[in-house]
Amino acid sequence: MDFINHQLFIKDINVHIDPILPKKTAIITHGHADHARFGHDHVIATRQTIDIMKIRYGDKCAKKFTPLRYGQKYSIKNYDFTLYPAGHILGSAQVLIEKNNHRLVITGDYKVGKDETCKNFKLVKCDTLITEATFGLPIFQHPDPKDEIQKLIRSVKINKNNCHIVGAYALGKAQRVMNLLRKQKYNETIYIHGSLEKLCQYYSKEKINIGKFEKVSSKDKNFYEGKIIIAPPSALKDRWSRRFPNPIICMASGWMTVKQRAKQQGIELPLVISDHSDWNELLDTIKKSKAKNILITHGQEDALVYYCKKQNLVSKPLSIQGRSDEEIE
Amino acid sequence: MKKFSSLLHNLILTPSRNTKIKLLQDYFNKLDINRAYALAILSDQLSFQFIKASKLRELVYNQVDQHLFDYSYDYVGDLAETISLIWPTKKEGKSQNLSTLIENIKKIKKSEINTEFSKILSELSNNERWTLIKICTGGLRIGVSERLVKTALADLYNKSVNEIEEIWHGLEFPYENLFQWLKNETSKPKIDFKKLFHPMMLANPIDEEKDFKRLDANEFQAEYKWDGIRVQLMVSSKSVSLYSRTGDNISSAFPEIIEATKGDAVIDGELLVGRNFKPSGFNDLQQRLNRKKASKDLQNKFPVFIRAYDILFYKGKDLRKFSLLERRKYLEKFQKENKSNQIDLSSIINFSTWKELTKYKNNFHDDLNEGVMIKLKNSEYLPGRKKGYWYKWKKNPKLVDAILMYAQRGHGKRSSYYSDFTFGVWKESELVPIGKAYSGYTDKELLVLDKFIRNNTINKFGPVREVKKEIILEVAFDDVFPSTRHKSGVAMRFPRIHRIRWDKPVNEVLTISEFKKEFKLS
Numbered sequence: 001m002d003f004i005n006h007q008l009f010i011k012d013i014n015v016h017i018d019p020i021l022p023k024k025t026a027i028i029t030h031g032h033a034d035h036a037r038f039g040h041d042h043v044i045a046t047r048q049t050i051d052i053m054k055i056r057y058g059d060k061c062a063k064k065f066t067p068l069r070y071g072q073k074y075s076i077k078n079y080d081f082t083l084y085p086a087g088h089i090l091g092s093a094q095v096l097i098e099k100n101n102h103r104l105v106i107t108g109d110y111k112v113g114k115d116e117t118c119k120n121f122k123l124v125k126c127d128t129l130i131t132e133a134t135f136g137l138p139i140f141q142h143p144d145p146k147d148e149i150q151k152l153i154r155s156v157k158i159n160k161n162n163c164h165i166v167g168a169y170a171l172g173k174a175q176r177v178m179n180l181l182r183k184q185k186y187n188e189t190i191y192i193h194g195s196l197e198k199l200c201q202y203y204s205k206e207k208i209n210i211g212k213f214e215k216v217s218s219k220d221k222n223f224y225e226g227k228i229i230i231a232p233p234s235a236l237k238d239r240w241s242r243r244f245p246n247p248i249i250c251m252a253s254g255w256m257t258v259k260q261r262a263k264q265q266g267i268e269l270p271l272v273i274s275d276h277s278d279w280n281e282l283l284d285t286i287k288k289s290k291a292k293n294i295l296i297t298h299g300q301e302d303a304l305v306y307y308c309k310k311q312n313l314v315s316k317p318l319s320i321q322g323r324s325d326e327e328i329e
Numbered sequence: 330m331k332k333f334s335s336l337l338h339n340l341i342l343t344p345s346r347n348t349k350i351k352l353l354q355d356y357f358n359k360l361d362i363n364r365a366y367a368l369a370i371l372s373d374q375l376s377f378q379f380i381k382a383s384k385l386r387e388l389v390y391n392q393v394d395q396h397l398f399d400y401s402y403d404y405v406g407d408l409a410e411t412i413s414l415i416w417p418t419k420k421e422g423k424s425q426n427l428s429t430l431i432e433n434i435k436k437i438k439k440s441e442i443n444t445e446f447s448k449i450l451s452e453l454s455n456n457e458r459w460t461l462i463k464i465c466t467g468g469l470r471i472g473v474s475e476r477l478v479k480t481a482l483a484d485l486y487n488k489s490v491n492e493i494e495e496i497w498h499g500l501e502f503p504y505e506n507l508f509q510w511l512k513n514e515t516s517k518p519k520i521d522f523k524k525l526f527h528p529m530m531l532a533n534p535i536d537e538e539k540d541f542k543r544l545d546a547n548e549f550q551a552e553y554k555w556d557g558i559r560v561q562l563m564v565s566s567k568s569v570s571l572y573s574r575t576g577d578n579i580s581s582a583f584p585e586i587i588e589a590t591k592g593d594a595v596i597d598g599e600l601l602v603g604r605n606f607k608p609s610g611f612n613d614l615q616q617r618l619n620r621k622k623a624s625k626d627l628q629n630k631f632p633v634f635i636r637a638y639d640i641l642f643y644k645g646k647d648l649r650k651f652s653l654l655e656r657r658k659y660l661e662k663f664q665k666e667n668k669s670n671q672i673d674l675s676s677i678i679n680f681s682t683w684k685e686l687t688k689y690k691n692n693f694h695d696d697l698n699e700g701v702m703i704k705l706k707n708s709e710y711l712p713g714r715k716k717g718y719w720y721k722w723k724k725n726p727k728l729v730d731a732i733l734m735y736a737q738r739g740h741g742k743r744s745s746y747y748s749d750f751t752f753g754v755w756k757e758s759e760l761v762p763i764g765k766a767y768s769g770y771t772d773k774e775l776l777v778l779d780k781f782i783r784n785n786t787i788n789k790f791g792p793v794r795e796v797k798k799e800i801i802l803e804v805a806f807d808d809v810f811p812s813t814r815h816k817s818g819v820a821m822r823f824p825r826i827h828r829i830r831w832d833k834p835v836n837e838v839l840t841i842s843e844f845k846k847e848f849k850l851s
Contacts, residue, residue, distance in 0.1 A: 137397075137400060137401045137404055138393060138397050138398075138401055138415050139401045139404070139405060139411060139414035139415050140414075141414070257414065258404075258405055258410065258414070259338070259341060259342070259407075259410055259459070260405065260406060260407055260410060260744045260745075261744075261745060262342060263341055263342055264744075264745065266344060267342065268342050268343060268344070269342070270342070300400070300404065302400055303396075303397055303400040303401070306396055306397070306400070307397065310394075
């Protein structure tokens, strides 16, 4: 396993996984900005991740793109790379690296639970597992997203004179919230912040059911009474949100588990909907992967490292620079 | 319980005062059996003897790994919330009434608390568990004051909130007489005001720039502000009792006062430690606080007295609508009639301009008073912190520059931010911590410090982060005492972050011996 360093760099063949700075060859697990960056020479990723990068950064955000299907093997010298579904967002992938019979999996961001907006997580057995730990504390036990979305639907029914602004990351979470609403028979048009438009169009094109949506425009103020509006979290505090009638501020995020966090951010209706694994799912994945060597990246790694050591697994935190320990996508 | 816990959940997340009032009214309007319990909880009048924070920790350690709990608690920053989230939910039991649940808990025997209370926690949902733990530990901190609850009730039943306020301390659980009167079923509850703790009149800090310009010095009188604890002394021929500012009966901790006091009055004053009415500082007073009883030895070592500054009742007469000047005459009369070695009067400072008062605030009595109180001469005795009547004007704080050494995440509304700071001064080539502060900074400064700490951690000790020694904090504090408990040998009183000194290099910070010298500790 010493072929890869703590920056997820394989020196031998000059390949990086999710590098922050422009590199020669970059394998990208998914399209979120803390993983997919502009300016690499060669990007290897799923077709959807490449599409998303092009939507966000332009067609020339890398010199060369190599799309891989899930399960398709790609070799560089004596290293074999295979991407597997991570269940995080559309196009998200885990990376299996095989070298001399050693199997190493980098999960990237992942969730085990069901999600209609992307291919569901596939467990890959391995010797070394590099797992994320965004919600690596036992307090994080995500509820059924169906119940959470029902809270929103109920609030919309009760508060007819208010509009509901739901904070959700522009890529992935926004579309998941829309899809969950549709599955619970919410058939009204969903209004979206302008920054979500291209990505929502892309999800629709990829045949993900997010239903009818429309960009928010400068309509009569009262038009938005009783409507659901989805916006990136940054817009909630912005002047942008003040144009709406009696808004109830909602947020769809795993962080909403903690009331104090919701309160700090001025969220009135927290919706615990996460695209990351919760504590039990992290433990379960570690166990089922059969890996003996566990490395833990961005998140609450302390508790998970402690847990793994108690299970007699070799474990240490892997601090990747440029990733803050909280509030990542 | 489901309804009450979702009420609390909604209250904590609603920023709007009007929405909070509406939520409270919706709840009180509908429920009959539970409303008394709800009112007791919301006004912090319900507590369980056996279930304190330490007991809850013990219980949760039986359920989950201690380290995993500690990591989680450090992250969440709120005990009730951490326990409610981490506690393994068995099968959710049948939802119980708030009243039934509380009565059941009250019936638990001390010896069975571990099993019985744990069982109850296991059968609740997350949110109910959070609510129950909040109820048990008291002090909900959900952004709802007692006053707001009274306002909601008053508005709901078309009464004035002051009417409720007046009788409040004479009411008892289950508040039958209150609810009946609110619904116009009976007349207003009759309360024996003499036997009642009366909410105290509190002062606002003075705004030197604004207030002195608009206030007329001639309409005010001043007294020294003493650094003790505020008390209310209730004296009658039958009994004497002493209450703290929050209305707790603290008589048994100060028997010498109870024994020595005679007369018939309700007195407002400051409890201080000292001989011959000479206060000896808060550090000495602390030896007498938070004790249920005081031994003779302790009474001799740290004798207490009351410095009286107001009177609310005199021989059954309610003086609260009288002016301060008139009340003072009654206070002097009481003092003359009931000479005591345990009570003296707060002296009045004569001044004619605000400028003249400044010198009293800063110099007089050296370190023993902490500033002056400024009181409107014709003010009634009004409960609470009303604007325009009483002001406090504190001495300028002492200041020292110290180096940020360690940081820890805060609690409550500052949880997740690194907001508790330990700072130190030099001892030869090393730093020695002299204090810890978690207030005083602006929101902006907090963000800067939080970011610095996350990016400059050189060591982690559990939840504590050691940081690069680069940031100088100007720390304000009220006083500093010698201490044997701290490595530095000093203990600060009320240290807070005054500002960040970006301009100063770390090598210009004082050494511990220079620090002690400057503040006369050696």
